[in-house]
Amino acid sequence: MVRANEEVEALLQEYADLIAISGGDAFKARAYEKAARAIGGHPVDVTRLDVPGLRKIPHVGASIAEKVVEYLHTGRVAVIEETRAEVPAGVRELIAIPTLGPKKAMVLHEELGITSVDQLLAAVHAERLRDLKGFGERTEENILHGIALLQKAGDGRILISAAMDVAEQITGELSGIAGCERCTYAGSLRRMRETIGDVDVLVAAERSAPFMTALTELPYTAEVIAHGAKKTSIRTTKGLQVDLRVLPPASWGAGLQYFTGSKGHNIRTRAIAVRNGLKLSEYGLFDAESGESVASETEEAVYARLGLPWIPPPLREDRGEVAAGLRGDLPELVAEGDVRGDLHTHTDLTDGLSSLADMVAAAAARGYAYYAVTDHAPDLAMQRMTEAKVLAQRDEVRALDRKHRGMRLLHGTELNIGPDGDVDWPDAFLAEFDLCVASVHSHFNQSRQALTRRLIRACENPRIAIIGHPTTRLIGKRPGIDADFDAVFAACARTGTALEINAHPERLDLRDEDILRAKRHGVKFAVNSDAHATTHLPYLRYGVGTAQRGWLTKDDVINTWPLTRLRRFLRGGRRP
Missing domain, CATH: 3.30.460.10 (Beta Polymerase, domain 2)
Structure with a gap:
């Protein structure tokens, strides 16, 4: 079930949004946002903490701690209920739309009297938003896309x-x-x-x-x-x-195969059964004439009787896996146990929630051979990174190297890919890092041509080894950027730049469909957690699952490689 920490995180984030909508103190809203993130990523269940215990969590002061305790004891917070009542219900409905922030929602309500998603749709189609300050044709497109995302999220998934x-x-x-x-x-x-x-x-x-x-x-x-x-x-x-x-235990394999799906995959396997005079159901594989069971107890036995190897579940999407199995061409998929280290993580030096020492210890406990710390560079101004801070961190990283089960530490950074494809620090400074990840964090609404050029320029930077969360999407909240990703994939293959499969469950970026396309271009990948707390490191399992859905093997994923091969790649040995 959802952790109490995540419930509290959602509540405090809602309060931050309500403060912003009502024109409240921006610093107060930001304080609640920080506290929400800190509690969501805190490793200890908040139901076990009292006010003093909660105050030990970064960014959680006395007032916030008292509200958390009130919520945990009563299921409500009086001041949040009062603030909800002050904000029109229609505006609260509007801020649920991805891409539409609280300030714009309030403007729509005050200027146009919009109090529902349906009214907003009608206003967009009537082009009534274009006369509002801060709105335009591109804003309308983003709102329409956000409404589509909201409606899709409403399907219960x-x-x-x-x-x-x-x-x-x-x-x-x-x-x-x-x-x-x-x-x-x-x-x-x-x-x-x-x-x-x-x-x-x-x-x-x-x-x-x-x-x-x-x-x-x-x-x-x-x-x-x-x-x-x-x-x-x-x-x-x-x-x-x-x-x-x-x-029934004797039908386990057939039932597991049937109820795993997908529908398209099952249609393929049933068709093979029919061609061979058999009948396949959730109860077993039977001779069509005699009704005699020929296989049912294990999935392996069912597939083998159909002339197929066992097909890993992430491949069962009717994307050619049955034909590949018949040819003997199924890949040996990368597994979570193959991953030797995480190459994109953060600490509380920037926007992380855990200290460097805690993150390193948690990574070592996962059995990693190596581990990279990649805090944000200074172009994300809210992180307040400086050269002095990152150099001091490097000294700490070097001091911790090999201290936990011999795990090697890599000191890296996550750079921001600017609107023109530039990154935060000069080349000479970047040369001193073990690893540079570069990601798009802003200016998502540039033209398709500009976004494509921006990403390709980052790929061509010899200091950048990995493009982080390449499409920038947040599932159900923000669409991916509109770039020509086939051109980007080709550039990555040409320059030897790896693409990240960001394992955070809200991202899973690249998607499986993108991975399949990029793999055809010859791209290499890195499956990373993008952890901002020790509790995020296990997210790696979801990234590996996505990599499996993209038909990736160990050789496709750079952080399954031995450290010597990885270092060669990171130093630029990947480039022609």
């Missing part, structure tokens, strides 16, 4: 991380029930899709009743949608639907 949290808690509970032989999640979650509509849970057992009843009685079950012998569906307190099916 949630981020993979939230769905995984629910699935792992439920499978953990059910696995402990007597009679459970196997238990796992299936569906789009097993295929590691970036968003999930509902969670499919499978159990192998002779009797279904104990498991069906247990699901309905879980403390986070809010509604029982259906309760039967073969399938039970619930809705959690967070609104996520969970479907449980209990299979």
